[in-house]
Amino acid sequence: MKTMLALGVAFALIFTAGLPAADAATLAGKVAFEGTAPVAEKMAMDADPTCQMLHPDGAVADDVIVNSNGTLKNVFVYVKEGVTGTFPAPTDAVQFDQHGCQYTPKVFGIQVNQPLEIINSDNTLHNVHALPQNSKEFNLGMPIQGMKLKKTFTSPEVMVKIKCEVHPWMSAYAGVLEHPFYGVTNEEGAFEIKNLPPGNYVVETWHEKYGAQTQNVTIAGADEAKELAFSYKG
Amino acid sequence: MPKENPTLYSVPKTTMWFAIVSLILLGSLIWTVYADYAREWKTWQRQFVRLKLEKARAELAQAEQGVDVKKLEELNRRHAEAQKSLAARRAEIRRLQKDLAKRDLELGKVRTRAQDLKQYEDSYKYYFEEYRLHRDPRAAEYEAKLGEVRAEAEKVKRELEGLEAAREIEARQADEYQAGEKELAIQIEELVKAKKTAAAKVKKLNPSLVTELLNAPMLDFIAPTLRIQQVVLEDLRDDYHFIQVQKVDRCTTCHLGIDQKGFEDAPQPFRTHPKPELFLSPSSPHPIEKVGCTVCHSGSGHAVSFTEAAHTPRNEEQMKEWQKKYRWRPMEKWDAKMLPLDHTEASCAKCHRNVVEVPQAERLNRGRRMAETYGCFGCHKIEGFENRWKVGPSLFNVQSKVKADWLTRWLADPKSFRASTRMPQIFHLSNASAPEEKKINDAAIEGIAAYLMKNSDAAELAEPPVPGDAGRGRKLVEETGCLGCHTVDGKGTSRFGPELSGLGSKTSAAWVFTWVKDPKHFSPDTRMPNLRLTDQEASDIAAYLVSLKNEAFEKTPPVRPEPAAVDWLVLENFKKTMRASEAEAELAKMSPEAKLQFVGKSSIAHQGCYACHDIKGFEEAKPIGTELSDHGRKDIHQLDFGLIHIEHTRHGWFFQKLKEPRIFDRGKVKAYYEKLRMPDFNFTDEEAGALVTFLLSLTREEIPLEMQRLLNLKEQAVESGRLLVSKFNCQGCHTLDGKTAEVRGFIEEAGNAPPVIDGEGAKVQQKWLHEFLRQPVTIRPWLTYRMPTFGFSDDHAKELVEYFSYLAGEDVSYRGLELPDVSLEKLGDGKMLFEKFQCVKCHKLDKASAMLGASFLAPDLVLSKARLQPDWVIEWLKDPQVLQEGTMMPTFFPDGSTPLPDVLGGDPQQQIEAIRDYLFRYAPDEDAPAETPPPAPVTPKS
Known part of the structure; x- marks a missing residue:
């Protein structure tokens, strides 16, 4: 009974430590897309019959994905300037899968020294070639279906390109940051950055094709829920 | 009558003179002693002592601060208590000590007795054994004696043990009484150790009467603390006006901190020498006892004053400062003046001879x-540099490349055509700027152009056989390797070859086409290699390069000299060997063309153009x-x-x-x-x-x-290779020998850059490398850059193979690879791994894969057995990024792990070896290796 109690207390402590400070805000918003969505190029997967079989109807390029509600998917949104304090790297790994000869997620954020678990779900050879400028480059061959490897980035960098040389159409981008204040737009074009303490910030959005935009944000405090709107022109 | 003075001189006068002379003598004596005593270097040494004292005091202060005062007080208090209780027990301890002394006496006696008995025992034993052997009746007698003495010895031994045990108890008791006090004393000592050392240092450095006396005038010959320091260099000589004298460097007399740590920020002359790992320290390659100072810095080593040491000011400002501060003046009589600091590296070459580059200089x-x-x-x-080459292009065929008008404009002002050109300005310089001189210069320019046009051959030029496309040509120039040596239109950074901008204002498409197709056709000795371009590629490049014009240059009027100036130059030349009247008569006979040709030839001879260019008629000129x-x-x-x-x-x-x-x-x-x-x-x-x-x-x-850095045979071979590498600019494209490839500065993806060839000697087989250097073949089909054909001679190729091999610590062998013996089972595992890792997915060369992209053009693995060294393949498979940064080849064994734990016991090393062994038997037309092991299996290279 005593051990249970102790455990309970320990858990409570851990949770409270992980919980947002009482006066932290949530930054949410959408990234709109103006103009007509470019026609996605068909990807020739004939380099690898395995990939071709996984996409019997053919696959299209995933560099620009405009959602049905007129928003842009896979935009990396992060606090570029203004964050103070240190944020220890989470021990939970970011999952990065090679599935159907494509990367999932295509764009993601990760903290410095946070483990990145790379998975190969395909029954073919993939190589994961990360090309950071600030951290050590790695290039892993993953010939076995279901195999997993772990890697980390040791310095912040927006963005680190990751590519597969066996399948030249495969590319992904990782935003490596020293803090956890980032998000990626989803199928609704929405993003959310939680637990941001009060302060003056510069928020940047980054898109593989359309580049970066910035906005200044001031969080006054006390559970504020700030809405931000970005917009890219096609 | 008073007695006459018998002396012929006046005593008072003499006495006075005597006094005066004595005073002068005394004065000069004092002056002599003082002059001998008051030396410049002593001032510096006193100052250094003060500096050291300051440092020691600072150290002491720090050490004092480092002492935990509270702890020390506590310890002292406890120590005092311990001493007090010790004092109380003093009588008891004394008694114990007395007892112990007594006990020791007793012990000594018993110990001697035991030793005696042992000797008797040995002796009886000997006799007993001897007599028994010889059946002597005395045997029984000695047996009895032996028994007795043994019993006695046993008794004494027990007595001794008892005494020893008792003594131990007593001694422990005595120690125990004192232990607490001793332990505390040690602790206190430990706490104040640093402080004490520092204090001792301060005390030693503090001025004292003793040191003052030791350094006092007249007494300072005994054992002065201030004294001249010197390094005597056995093997080196100084030139004292035609007399060779052993080199003695006394620089350390004032530069007292030069080889000591801790004076890095001290004011001169006390500062520590920079880079102690390289200079002065005993473990460095230039220890002070062996090298001294003036070998590198020059100056007068035996001198002990600032001026006489022949210090050289850095600039005028410093000179003025020195004159004011030290009454510095240049040492007229000393030729080897100190080198200003920024030129000290010049001395490295004295000992580091026959090397292309001196390390770190x-x-x-x-x-x-x-x-x-x-x-x-x-x-x-310049001796030692005779093996260098002409830097300008050969002009043997120049008439087929440029027109006379271009030449005259170029000679008049090369930089107006290309700001980056290395062709110097020869004419119209400051000593030929008067109007008359300008005209003469123009005449010389026109003459040189006329001479070169006439005295060069018409090379056979081919017009581009197919229409060229400038756009494609630009891409080729940027992507096939031209930028390894050239810059063009803002692209590239290498200044090794000439800039190609404006080429269209210089030459024709036919020339460019012919040149790039085969540079040696136009100029057999050129260093420009052959990129093995197709007709279409060469035509495209020609189209692009001739599209680059320098319009401003084209608009400059060509040089047209005045005939009078030409005549004047001819006359001046004739007059060197003829009478004026004869010269004029000779001139009158010449046609204008002949005059120009004469002026041209004499001007080339006068300016020495042939030093950089091959020019007809000047093949043997000095x-x-x-x-x-x-x-x-x-x-x-x-x-x-x-x-x-x-x-x-x-x-x-x-x-x-x-x-x-x-x-x-x-x-x-x-x-x-x-x-x-x-x-x-x-x-x-x-x-x-x-x-x-x-x-x-x-x-x-x-x-x-013995003072020089002599090269062994391998090092000499490496240096020969380095010279070739420099001559042909290998590092323009390849990272090699500590220099990053020039092209890596602008190629975005490292995987698309020409390979890093550091360690090439350990990577490839020498035989293959030799063939490859002579006749390159495509290894990396995805690269747009091409290894050009340099047309190396057999000797050059050999030199380069030696260079690469020795640089990588390998020996040179042209025997080719001897494959290690491998079991069929392991080969089978290798094949399985080869298939599981899907190596052929990228390393498969056919037309279809070429369409798929760069990564499908990985090197043909069939080449491996003739090209690669087995040991290198192992290292490569472990982690390709280590050997070739940015390579597209992934590692299949990240951090020494394998994804296949079931093969070969999951041992990555074994798996890698199996892949390697399979690879070296990989056959071109089938995916399986030869079934039988190779004909001559030999053990692997150790």
């Missing part, structure tokens, strides 16, 4: 490279420049400073000469052929400075062989 190396790039060796003979082999020691009085007011130093003169080669003619009245001829290279201050360092490094000074 950046500025000297830069100067050397500049001399090589700008072709100084063409005009100036270079026009002064020999520079001993210029680092050139007598300053032989340098003509003219009427120019600059500091009279070698480096000052060299710098001025390099910056403005004709300046020393200023203000002088000189005939045309007497004037200075060195052309203007438009060096920046920094470039000229590096060249000055190089010039100062040129000396014939004799350094004993």
